[in-house]
Amino acid sequence: xxxxxxxxxxxxxxxxxxxxxxxxxxxxxxxxxxxxxxxxxxxxxxxxxxxxxxxxxxxxxxxxxxxxxxxxxxxxxxxxxxxxxxxxxxxxxxxxxxxxxxxxxxxxxxxxxxxxxxxxxxxxxxxxxxxxxxxxxxxxxxxxxxxxxxxxxxxxxxxxxxxxxxxxxxxxxxxxxxxxxxxxxxxxxxxxxxxxxxxxxxxxxxxxxxxxxxxxxxxxxxxxxxxxxxxxxxxxxxxxxxxxxxxxxxxxxxxxxxxxxxxxxxxxxxxxxxxxxxxxxxxxxxxxxxxxxxxxxxxxxxxxxxxxxxxxxxx
Amino acid sequence: xxxxxxxxxxxxxxxxxxxxxxxxxxxxxxxxxxxxxxxxxxxxxxxxxxxxxxxxxxxxxxxxxxxxxxxxxxxxxxxxxxxxxxxxxxxxxxxxxxxxxxxxxxxxxxxxxxxxxxxxxxxxxxxxxxxxxxxxxxxxxxxxxxxxxxxxxxxxxxxxxxxxxxxxxxxxxxxxxxxxxxxxxxxxxxxxxxxxxxxxxxxxxxxxxxxxxxxxxxxxxxxxxxxxxxxxxxxxxxxxxxxxxxxxxxxxxxxxxxxxxxxxxxxxxxxxxxxxxxxxxxxxxxxxxxxxxxxxxxxxxxxxxxxxxxxxxxxxxxxxxxxxxxxx
Numbered sequence: 001x002x003x004x005x006x007x008x009x010x011x012x013x014x015x016x017x018x019x020x021x022x023x024x025x026x027x028x029x030x031x032x033x034x035x036x037x038x039x040x041x042x043x044x045x046x047x048x049x050x051x052x053x054x055x056x057x058x059x060x061x062x063x064x065x066x067x068x069x070x071x072x073x074x075x076x077x078x079x080x081x082x083x084x085x086x087x088x089x090x091x092x093x094x095x096x097x098x099x100x101x102x103x104x105x106x107x108x109x110x111x112x113x114x115x116x117x118x119x120x121x122x123x124x125x126x127x128x129x130x131x132x133x134x135x136x137x138x139x140x141x142x143x144x145x146x147x148x149x150x151x152x153x154x155x156x157x158x159x160x161x162x163x164x165x166x167x168x169x170x171x172x173x174x175x176x177x178x179x180x181x182x183x184x185x186x187x188x189x190x191x192x193x194x195x196x197x198x199x200x201x202x203x204x205x206x207x208x209x210x211x212x213x214x215x216x217x218x219x220x221x222x223x224x225x226x227x228x229x230x231x232x233x234x235x236x237x238x239x240x241x242x243x244x245x246x247x248x249x250x251x252x253x254x255x256x257x258x259x260x261x262x263x264x265x266x267x268x269x270x271x272x273x274x275x276x277x278x279x280x281x282x283x284x285x286x287x288x289x290x291x292x293x294x295x296x297x298x299x300x301x302x303x304x305x306x307x308x309x310x311x312x313x314x315x
Numbered sequence: 316x317x318x319x320x321x322x323x324x325x326x327x328x329x330x331x332x333x334x335x336x337x338x339x340x341x342x343x344x345x346x347x348x349x350x351x352x353x354x355x356x357x358x359x360x361x362x363x364x365x366x367x368x369x370x371x372x373x374x375x376x377x378x379x380x381x382x383x384x385x386x387x388x389x390x391x392x393x394x395x396x397x398x399x400x401x402x403x404x405x406x407x408x409x410x411x412x413x414x415x416x417x418x419x420x421x422x423x424x425x426x427x428x429x430x431x432x433x434x435x436x437x438x439x440x441x442x443x444x445x446x447x448x449x450x451x452x453x454x455x456x457x458x459x460x461x462x463x464x465x466x467x468x469x470x471x472x473x474x475x476x477x478x479x480x481x482x483x484x485x486x487x488x489x490x491x492x493x494x495x496x497x498x499x500x501x502x503x504x505x506x507x508x509x510x511x512x513x514x515x516x517x518x519x520x521x522x523x524x525x526x527x528x529x530x531x532x533x534x535x536x537x538x539x540x541x542x543x544x545x546x547x548x549x550x551x552x553x554x555x556x557x558x559x560x561x562x563x564x565x566x567x568x569x570x571x572x573x574x575x576x577x578x579x580x581x582x583x584x585x586x587x588x589x590x591x592x593x594x595x596x597x598x599x600x601x602x603x604x605x606x607x608x609x610x611x612x613x614x615x616x617x618x619x620x621x622x623x624x625x626x627x628x629x630x631x632x633x634x635x636x637x638x639x640x641x642x643x
């Protein structure tokens with residue numbers, strides 16, 4: 001019960017954090033691009049719940065939820081969204097490039113599928129150094145069409161590396177539905193071509209996601225070799241703040257919203273309404289503090305933008 | 316200790332020494348293990364260091380470079396071999412979007428000490444994709460350093476210096492010079508070797524400055540010998556480093572000679588010669604007796620083997636440029 005309540009807390013934190021980001025974007029305190037994860041929270045929270053502090057995470061450009069679920073500080077994430085020097089990437093990464101080596105969160109990545117070979121390298125390094133850890137690699141259905149997906153799946157399977165490939169299938173590669181982008185729309189089937197076990201899981205059910213991740217990690221740690229999860233999910237909002245969302249049927253969106261992962265878990269837990277409001281109040285305080293932290297911090301001085309193009313200790 | 320080595324063997328010894336000095340140095344590439352690479356640059360290294368440190372990879376350039384990024388994030392110093400110049404393009408995304416930017420994007424927190432070795436240029440009777448000179452693409456990208464060696468001694472030292480650098484380096488090797496021999500003094504330390512990001516004056520002259528790098532250095536030196544017979548003293552500078560450029564010796568030379576000719580195999584249009592001409596003009600305008608001239612490959616895709624001799628800058632084209640400079 002306590003563990004499940006923690007899952008709820010994390011999902012709600014992500015939901016409220018991003019809702020606040022959307023407001024701050026409208027008021028232009030957050031600038032640049034903003035891709036929200038609203039609706040997909042069960043995937044990040046369910047998967048990450050089974051990952052330990054020594055395991056590694058590789059993410060996408062829709063990664064606020066991954067970073068929060070991983071335990072990257074909400075203050076540092078919000079400051080990064082604001083482009084402040086106290087942000088987790090020093091203000092240079094922004095929404096799409098959250099990065100925090102201390103929690104082994106090896107980054108959001110604006111290049112679709114760009115992170116997959118990085119995950120292969122992290123896992124190879126871990127294996128060579130004899131560390132019994134696993135790398136979680138998140139990507140969307142769109143990435144499955146990229147060459148880097150196939151190169152990375154082959155490398156990980158060939159070298160039997162401890163990678164959990166987490167495909168967040170939200171049915172749309174930006175504005176184009178999966179049937180228009182994939183010859184084979186059952187994405188888990190792709191894994192079979194690389195001799196890799198694969199499972200399909202309801203990505204709107206955090207308990208199911210957690211359970212399938214637990215089993216997958218057990219297998220990866222005991223047998224070595226990667227595994228593929230297709231997590232079927234849906235984003236409730238448009239691709240980005242600029243996206244008019246003309247390619248999705250309103251009825252479809254409404255249908256998926258009825259499967260809201262937060263509502264689903266709350267119903268399963270049969271929590272009294274006051275418990276949820278109390279949780280909401282606590283989360284609001286965390287987010288208020290993060291926004292205050294971000295607002296009061298300074299952006300990087302323009303004069304120092306030429307720094308760190310190259311390392312500063314000459315060898 | 317000085318020994319006579321081919322450029323290829325010098326690279327092989329340099330890689331070996333770097334691997335002996337630092338257990339975090341690992342090599343990755345296509346056919347680099349048992350085969351020792353197409354040009355045998357990694358010959359014998361897998362046998363001696365094992366297949367975990369000399370890793371044969373599938374044909375997946377983007378995957379290989381991305382894997383190197385992950386390895387570097389975990390403390391390794393990966394050295395990638397790209398089999399031929401034209402095979403680097405599938406990896407271009409990883410090199411430009413990840414390798415070049417991650418240090419900057421993390422405001423210096425992350426270092427990516429990755430070396431990407433690329434045999435480049437023509438002259439071996441190959442075809443396009445196997446004879447190209449893509450250095451300008453990389454020199455144009457902030458966050459990457461780009462160097463090119465031209466002789467066995469530089470090859471031996473520069474590869475070790477590149478591996479020891481904390482910055483990602485694209486390391487160009489003049490493939491047609493792999494078999495040329497030279498004296499290599501392998502004693503001494505990396506710290507006391509000629510600095511990696513420095514150009515080097517090879518022949519002292521007062522009449523014109525000839526700038527070259529990689530395979531064209533030999534052509535420039537031959538031109539200097541031939542010009543001397545006509546009583547013209549050419550100052551040949553081996554640039555060695557293309558990003559950052561080391562312009563100090565170049566400016567000193569052009570202020571003395573008043574004439575500059577840049578030689579490279581890559582096409583004229585927006586090649587390294589364009590940047591060099593701009594910088595020389597900006598800094599040495601009142602010393603120039605003639606415009607900076609370029610001797611380069613033509614603005615065409617690299618031609619088939621039978622037309623290669625026409626395409627590649629040679630002694631005559633360099634001497635012709637010297638004449639044109641004097642005729643100004």
